Amino acid sequence: MVAWQKDDGAKRLLQLILLHTAWEVGSGQLHYSVPEESQHGTFVGRIAQDLGLEVSELVPRMFRMVSKGQEEHFQVNVQNGVLFVNSRIDREELCAKNMDCAIHLEVIVDKPLRVFHVEVEIKDINDNAPVFSVHEQILAISEYRLIGSRFLLSSASDADIGVNALITYKLSPNDYFILDSGSEEDQSKSPVLVLKAPLDREKDPLHRLLLTATDGGKPQLSGTVQLVISVLDANDNPPVFNQSVYRVKLLENAANGTLVIKLNAYDVDEGINKEISYFFSNNVPSSFTKVFSINSNTGELRVFGEVDFEDVNLYDLQIVVEDKGIPPLSGHCKVHIEVLDMNDNAPEMTVSSLSVPVPENSPPGTVVALISISDRDSGANGQVICSVWPSGLPFKLTSTFKNYYSLVLAEPLDREQVAEYSLVVVAQDQGDTPLSASSSLVVPISDVNDNAPTFAQPSYTVFVKENNPPGAHIFTVSALDPDVAENALVSYWLDEKQWPLSSYISVHSESGKLYALQPLDYEKVKLLEFQVRAKDAGLPSLCGNVTVQVFVLDENDNAPAVSGPAADTPSLLKVPVAAGYVVGKIHALDSDSGYNAWLRYELYDATSSPWRVGLYSGEISTARALEEAEGSNIQSLLVLVKDHGKMVLSTTATFSVSLVASAQAAQTDARLSRMGGSAKPLADTANLYLIIAICSVSSLFLLVILVYVALRCQSQAKEAMMYGPGTATLVCASEVGSWSYSNRHSHILAGVSGEAGAKSDLMVFSPNIPVFGESGKELVPNAAGQAVYRYQLQRIPINKNRVS
Incomplete structure (x- = not known):
């Protein structure tokens, strides 16, 4: 019997452990923290890695993030799965003085649809200096005040929290006053001026002190106020309260005129010095004085405006009592009012990620929509129960995390029987007088993918200039798919089965933009012909294709290249010769086409040269007659060869001419005869070539x-x-x-x-x-x-x- 009980207990423990593990997997929550005022792009966390998602699947699974607030403070880089700050976050604007400040994010992925919850804590930084409500505080103190008399000073406020809002006060050095910042019970530590030495109006009728408030942040920030103390005679007993701090609880939505507390202060003086009046301190925010009022004669604190727990749940009021003596003396106390919540806010419902239409082959458990419920009330007033109406529909609600639900399929669907469902989601809180909210949903049922992507025309012709920058956008192809949702989500790629194009052309898978991956060279490639395929995201996917012809257009990117006799083998010219005698010719080629390859020739310095060059023929001839006196030397001509491109490219060639006098030419001819060679007169040959050239040009x-x-x-x-x-x-x-x-x-x-x-x-x-x-x-x-x-x-x- 004992063994059976032990075995049964172990089974129950194992079931509880498995149930707890499943609950953590379905309702887990990531927690990050980031300081306020972080710049755009500040790293928050590797959310994809922490959620167990691969970065490569973020885009296909339509990774998205939903924030509860109206402003998108965070974004996720789907290229690396990093959560970063998108816009400026002011913690004081977002959470006021609340100690806990966090932004709840909802991360959603499809295929299959999953929901993750992320909480980003906004940490406070010391970005607010203490501020006094007044720039100068005037005090009137009787010279008969006893040592140890206390005077309430205007305290500084700091919008930060925690240690950044922990204010310490410092008084400028003097002989009459010291500073008391309050007790441990008084967390605000309002500064109190304490008299440490008797005042003598006849000696020092006026004291000017500087009060400095410094917070506890790093670096520390501070603010100052000028204290002007006038020493007077007269009333020497201030009124006092029977306690320094009063604590009151008040229901929200209390009617105007409701009594909160009746304060009681007394003054031991007699006559007019004993008559007292009550009023709010200057430290009380103006918004508080619009909610509460105090009777100056009776000290009754009553509701004056609207008390809303959701706006402010704690009021801290400083009350000052002052007698009517000359000069008047005063005392002070604090009233802490805690507002109790009432069920006065109906639940708020938000339907997101409504996945419609739902395919008829969707299995039970398919998520149709995500529903978030919120209630501004607290406790039982903020606890919400969610249900679907009417009953009998093939849908049910499953809780994912706190007040977050998923609308999922409970039964298989049949589109031929029912093509559309109408349902109402009802949310009701657990207050004494329950409040509810509802949202109507229409869920249509869809068929499967049956249309392939098609292009507007069977082929495209594209003209691209050569020497394009790497990665230049040259064309955009676009395919249309008459299907909807994922069935119409088209992606593009190059068909490289026939010929590899990966080094020349790439296509953007989403936009269809074609890019030239490297500079194209007209002299090497004049035409690229390939196919672009388009595939939809349906299951099974369907494809279409189009032929693209990319013609490369020539640019003037090649300078002329000279081929011919070198400068160290000069042409032999016997002088005298007449003007126009052709000595030789410069041969040049340009690998470009058209005007870019059309060449012209110029002498670099033709001002005093006896030579000239044909503009388009490159023939070098004499510009004037040469005499025998100019013989026996070698002349080098620098010829400039240019093309006709828009950006003209050029090169130079050196042509050497050796001038030989008639006597030397005869000796040269004799030597040639002795060697068995026959030398034909250069002049006769040149004249023959000149006649042929003239006839050719004329023809x-x-x-x-x-x-x-x-x-x-x-x-x-x-x-x-x-x-x-x-x-x-x-x-x-x-x-x-x-x-x-x-x-x-x-x-x-x-x-x-x-x-x-x-x-x-x-x-x-x-x-x-x-x-x-x-x-x-x-x-x-x-x-x-x-x-x-x-x-x-x-x-x-x-x-x-x-x-x-």
Whole structure:
């Protein structure tokens, strides 16, 4: 029998331990503390870690925090799970003089829905200095007052609490007065001036003292008041109360005129010096005098205004009694009034996180809504019971923490039978006369995910200038999902199954913004073609995709590169020669395209030089005739090569010419003959090249005129049209109406990598003639030498005859 009882007791103990553990898991509460006046961003705690949540799941589980107050003092960084201060917190404004000051936070996560309760204690700092109610206090003291006479002084008030509000007083050094700060029972420690030596009005009729109030904070703060003491003759017995402190209890909502206490003071003097009157001290706040009044003749303290426990539950009144002697003498006492709570506040109900519509496949126990109940009353008047009406619905209330409830499913749902429920949540307190509050809820039932995200068009074309900054935003894709809630929550990612793009392009998973992760180089990559996929958050999730083509536009980012004879192998020139004789040619290339690769040549210093260089050909020739007297020397020419980009880039090349007189040239020819070689006269060869160049330039100029006329005719007749970006031949204009030849290299990165062979296109152009498409929009060449249309597709006349 004894063994069976022991076994049964152990089972009950185990059940109690398991029940207590489950209650702590469901109703646990985190506690943090933070000083008031903390700056924005002040660290409070690692709330995600303390709640046992992974930082990576905060956003997917829709981590959010609800504060009981109207102002959001705290926020959580969902990137690292840190709780930090969001706005300035003034403890005195928030909790006044209450010792306990805390802000209750409610942390909510979905999938599954859970609720955590966090309490942040606001610690007081010494940010308020003691303040006196007056700047100067005047006292009239008879010279016949006995040593040890006490005089109440205006005390200082400090909005802080605890040691920060513990005020000590100090009196400036003098020979007649000392300071008494009060007894241990009197927590406010009002300063009392004590006479330590007899006064002599004839010797010192006026005393000026400085009273300093210092709090106990670190660092200490202080305030001062000037004491002006006038020494008079006359009345020497002040009135006194039968006790220094009176304690009274008063029900809230007491009617006006209700007697709180009748004070009784007496004065041992005779005649007019014995007549006394009562009044509030200057230390009593003005708000207190609007609630209570005192009869100056009888000392009756009565209710004068509204007594509300929820506003102030303790009043500390300082009463002064003063006789009518000349000068008048006074005494003082304190009245502590404790306000008792009445059930005069109905419960307040807040419904948050109403998870509607509820899917019909939700299991029993699914949380539909969170309900918080509060009652400003205390004790039984503030205890609330919550219920659901009408009965028989597939919902029930479960308590999570104190007056916090969850509305959860009690039975499986069937949308085909009932598509919507209407219910009322009722909260009632436990006062003698119960008060209640209610809230009506409508809970619709929903179906499952059945729509995939779709883009507005099947593909997008994007133009991006090369040398973009890393991380630049280049485009935004957007997909729409006609579903609701999580089923319409779309996320984006790049499809890299065909070709990896992670080093070039990234997409923001939430906004659909496309970013270029590194600077694009037109000379290496001209086209990026990839797919962006959009997936909703439904279960199971559905997907859609779109093709994006990113064309890279050329920028002038490559300086010309010179290739040709070095400066240490000078060209040989026999003098005398005539003006215009071609000595050699500078060869330069630019890896850019279009105008950015169109080069021109200039002599660095051509003011007194006998040489000149062709502006676009790079040919170096004589600017004037050279005589034999100028022979037997080597001349170095510095040639500046520039491109035609908006930001002009340039390089320099040194060309050396060795001038040889006729006699030396004959010796050189003889040596060549002896060596078995044949030297052709340089002048004859140069003249032949000059004739060929002149004929070529003339022919090309005539050909340009013919091509220009043909293009104008084709544009007017609207014949030979071609459509689409990237297929139009560039038609552009130069500064001089000439022509230029550039190499265009195609290297396209797409879903299937491939390389187009290098080809050379002759760019024909006429000065200052814009080309227009059929729609009237202007066609402009971009930096890469490609046709770019403004706003919509253009049609450009193309000359089918390739000029070579």
